[in-house]
Amino acid sequence: VNDPSAPTTTIISVGLGDTFGLVRWNGARAGDGVQIDVVGAIFAQFDFNAPSKDLINADYTIGFPITFRTHGFSTRVRVYHQSSHLGDEFLLREAAIQRENLSFESIELLLSQEIHALRVYAGAERLFRREPDTVGASVFHGGAEFRSGHAGPVQMVAAVDMKTTELHDWSPAISGRIGLELVRSSSSGHPARLVTLMLE
Numbered sequence: 001v002n003d004p005s006a007p008t009t010t011i012i013s014v015g016l017g018d019t020f021g022l023v024r025w026n027g028a029r030a031g032d033g034v035q036i037d038v039v040g041a042i043f044a045q046f047d048f049n050a051p052s053k054d055l056i057n058a059d060y061t062i063g064f065p066i067t068f069r070t071h072g073f074s075t076r077v078r079v080y081h082q083s084s085h086l087g088d089e090f091l092l093r094e095a096a097i098q099r100e101n102l103s104f105e106s107i108e109l110l111l112s113q114e115i116h117a118l119r120v121y122a123g124a125e126r127l128f129r130r131e132p133d134t135v136g137a138s139v140f141h142g143g144a145e146f147r148s149g150h151a152g153p154v155q156m157v158a159a160v161d162m163k164t165t166e167l168h169d170w171s172p173a174i175s176g177r178i179g180l181e182l183v184r185s186s187s188s189g190h191p192a193r194l195v196t197l198m199l200e
Contacts, residue, residue, distance in 0.1 A: 010048040011056070017041025032070045039063045039080070055087030072114035081105050105129045110141065120144045136167030155181050175200060
């Protein structure tokens, strides 16, 4: 319910993460091959209006993706863990706020095909350990992105992404973005993205 008299606040979101390559087998063409990685990330939200800039929530993920690419077709199989934690100061605000342990492991399959400047992708995900067990177990994911080309250091990017989950009765969540990327060529022949400016 929207209550005009309810206090407002400013939320600051921070995300940090990286991918580390463990082992790679190169294909016949530059950029093709099979690679195993480890991926870790944290996504946090802070109440910027609180005196101590309270941590509201933090999500932690760690995963082990296996990727394969050949002639513009690529696939990723990923097993990962995610857990979510409410901040201590946030929990102490009101007795009515109850802590809920939320964590799961999941396996994800994603397929992608490049068609000149267009890339389309689709896949599915299955949660195989859930706490609580009321968290929906199935996710479907798809989308497309367009890049204007790799001829210069700046290229236009536009994309649309759709995700639908069992948890939300398969109601689709759709996002779109458009913007510019500053890129440079890498040894693999694929551009390395330096700066991305997006409207989402």
